[in-house]
Amino acid sequence: MAEVPIDIDHVARLARITLTKEEASRFSSQFARLFEFIGELQALDVSQIPATAQVIPLTNVLREDEVTPCLSRDVALENAPDKEGPYFKTPRILE
Amino acid sequence: MSKTGHEIRDAIARKELSAVEAAETALAQAQSFEPQLHAYIRLLPERAMTKAREVDARVKSGQSLGPLAGVPIAVKDIFCVDGEITTAGSKILENFRAPYSATVVQKLEEAGALIIGKTNMDEFAMGSSCENSAFGPTHNPWDLEGVPGGSSGGSASTVGAGTVPIGLGTDTGGSIREPASFCNIVGVKPTYGRVSRYGMIAFASSLDQAGPMTLDVRDSAQTLSVIAGHDPMDSTSVNVPVPDYVAALRTDLRDVRVGIVSEFETEIGKTDPDMAALYKAAYKDLERLGARLVDVHLPHARYGLATYYLIAPAECSSNLARYDGARYGRRVSGDGDVYAMFERTRAAGFGDEVKRRIILGTYALSAGYYDAYYGRAQKIRTLIKKDFDDAFALCDVIACPSVSTPAFELGAKTQDPVAMYLMDYFTIPMSLAGVPALSVPAGYVRDLPVGLQIVARAFEEAQMLGVAHAYEQATHHANLRTPVVTLSGRAS
Numbered sequence: 001m002a003e004v005p006i007d008i009d010h011v012a013r014l015a016r017i018t019l020t021k022e023e024a025s026r027f028s029s030q031f032a033r034l035f036e037f038i039g040e041l042q043a044l045d046v047s048q049i050p051a052t053a054q055v056i057p058l059t060n061v062l063r064e065d066e067v068t069p070c071l072s073r074d075v076a077l078e079n080a081p082d083k084e085g086p087y088f089k090t091p092r093i094l095e
Numbered sequence: 096m097s098k099t100g101h102e103i104r105d106a107i108a109r110k111e112l113s114a115v116e117a118a119e120t121a122l123a124q125a126q127s128f129e130p131q132l133h134a135y136i137r138l139l140p141e142r143a144m145t146k147a148r149e150v151d152a153r154v155k156s157g158q159s160l161g162p163l164a165g166v167p168i169a170v171k172d173i174f175c176v177d178g179e180i181t182t183a184g185s186k187i188l189e190n191f192r193a194p195y196s197a198t199v200v201q202k203l204e205e206a207g208a209l210i211i212g213k214t215n216m217d218e219f220a221m222g223s224s225c226e227n228s229a230f231g232p233t234h235n236p237w238d239l240e241g242v243p244g245g246s247s248g249g250s251a252s253t254v255g256a257g258t259v260p261i262g263l264g265t266d267t268g269g270s271i272r273e274p275a276s277f278c279n280i281v282g283v284k285p286t287y288g289r290v291s292r293y294g295m296i297a298f299a300s301s302l303d304q305a306g307p308m309t310l311d312v313r314d315s316a317q318t319l320s321v322i323a324g325h326d327p328m329d330s331t332s333v334n335v336p337v338p339d340y341v342a343a344l345r346t347d348l349r350d351v352r353v354g355i356v357s358e359f360e361t362e363i364g365k366t367d368p369d370m371a372a373l374y375k376a377a378y379k380d381l382e383r384l385g386a387r388l389v390d391v392h393l394p395h396a397r398y399g400l401a402t403y404y405l406i407a408p409a410e411c412s413s414n415l416a417r418y419d420g421a422r423y424g425r426r427v428s429g430d431g432d433v434y435a436m437f438e439r440t441r442a443a444g445f446g447d448e449v450k451r452r453i454i455l456g457t458y459a460l461s462a463g464y465y466d467a468y469y470g471r472a473q474k475i476r477t478l479i480k481k482d483f484d485d486a487f488a489l490c491d492v493i494a495c496p497s498v499s500t501p502a503f504e505l506g507a508k509t510q511d512p513v514a515m516y517l518m519d520y521f522t523i524p525m526s527l528a529g530v531p532a533l534s535v536p537a538g539y540v541r542d543l544p545v546g547l548q549i550v551a552r553a554f555e556e557a558q559m560l561g562v563a564h565a566y567e568q569a570t571h572h573a574n575l576r577t578p579v580v581t582l583s584g585r586a587s
Contacts, residue, residue: 055529
């Protein structure tokens with residue numbers, strides 16, 4: 001089995017997901033098999049190869065800066081878990 | 096035999112059938128099959144009936160009818176439908192009511208289609224069996240103990256059962272083509288950029304495409320003609336003309352060079368000789384129709400899976416950062432600061448596979464590992480794309496396996512994510528290259544349906560659909576048998 005280089009607890013914190021101990025250990029062992037595949041990529045010499053981020057021949061799609069209809073504030077707030085007046089409401093962000 | 100979309104539309108235009116009758120029939124069948132298939136997260140009878148009455152009013156007053164007038168369709172629950180709950184198969188969006196419709200949904204309804212329901216799917220389209228849905232798995236109409244494939248499993252299942260002739264799916268690494276193969280239907284992944292992604296919940300933005308899943312190739316051609324095209328709301332949709340795909344359908348393959356991928360033939364021969372034999376017979380059929388078979392190579396396709404499982408999770412970890420409990424969707428706050436709310440919300444709202452991919456993607460993008468993983472994967476993506484460019488210098492379309500096996504049993508691969516990922520071995524390279532690909536019914540292995548994959552150059556869907564149509568009309572594989580799902584509620 002390939003070595004799993006991931007520090008799961010650290011990455012879970014970066015991803016803002018609390019994992020249980022059971023989840024962390026199960027994901028770790030599942031990643032082990034995946035990293036056998038991912039390890040194969042290290043064998044290829046790609047030093048001269050450009051990266052492909054997307055495949056379509058488009059760059060810098062521009063349009064006129066015109067105001068067009070969009071969601072009203074009320075509609076945008078309809079799915080809010082909590083709101084107060086015209087605002088989304090969350091637990092405190094700053095001390 | 097089930098009616099296709101064009102048959103229903105023609106019958107409505109000839110006043111032999113009303114749109115209300117078409118909607119009622121589809122809704123009744125969907126309800127009757129639900130205990131066996133669980134293809135839907137939600138049926139939309141009121142919406143469908145309202146649209147049906149509009150179509151019938153147009154028929155009555157002699158107004159022109161759209162190309163899908165009165166045709167019942169099913170839409171994967173990843174597409175926003177104005178005013179309707181849209182979950183993406185996730186608890187985190189369980190009560191999310193879409194404030195607008197996806198561009199493709201709007202185009203389908205403008206063409207006269209009747210949306211009878213939102214179909215089940217792997218959570219956020221991450222999966223190959225539909226078992227990752229937070230709302231329970233969907234079953235295969237050809238084997239009720241089998242998976243329908245995924246992630247567009249609900250759409251595949253309900254079309255395969257003949258409830259509706261047309262379903263809408265999305266394909267990121269095979270999520271239209273693999274379930275189409277498992278459920279004996281046609282499934283089309285268009286060229287990246289051919290169809291608008293506006294209003295389609297994002298998984299991996301450089302790969303996601305919407306496409307039709309239908310009983311026959313003609314309905315796929317018609318549906319793609321409706322949904323394709325530039326959309327100012329999606330700057331990655333490409334502004335190139337959309338041909339009339341129905342007019343491009345053909346019945347012979349004279350002057351068509353069909354590439355057979357040497358590496359894929361070796362692979363399928365090793366994994367399943369029965370599957371290999373079926374595909375050999377399919378290539379012979381193409382040859383009989385006038386095609387010239389040529390050997391082509393995709394030497395880097397074998398790296399597709401690993402490349403995909405770095406790029407797609409990286410993009411998903413970024414896209415799914417929006418589910419934080421602040422503005423919409425589920426929130427779990429408890430006592431604590433906003434970060435505790437983010438972490439608890441995401442822990443409670445996401446299922447296993449979504450968490451796994453977010454963790455993997457976050458890692459691939461994290462400081463110190465970006466070049467070794469994500470950056471390297473993007474370079475290998477270049478090599479995979481170049482393989483297709485080289486192959487298409489020698490052929491007009493590629494014919495190859497859609498899948499390495501027929502549908503497998505529910506639960507068979509849920510404990511082994513990599514075994515599940517391998518289901519997309521033959522479909523991922525096309526997604527990475529952005530080229531169009533479809534699956535068309537090609538026969539039966541161990542009594543279960545299997546599809547043939549046809550791949551074309553970017554934006555040459557017309558050629559691809561033309562080849563698939565000629566093959567379908569010469570073989571009629573899907574019509575040779577009937578699904579096992581029954582109206583009485585018991586398998587026959």
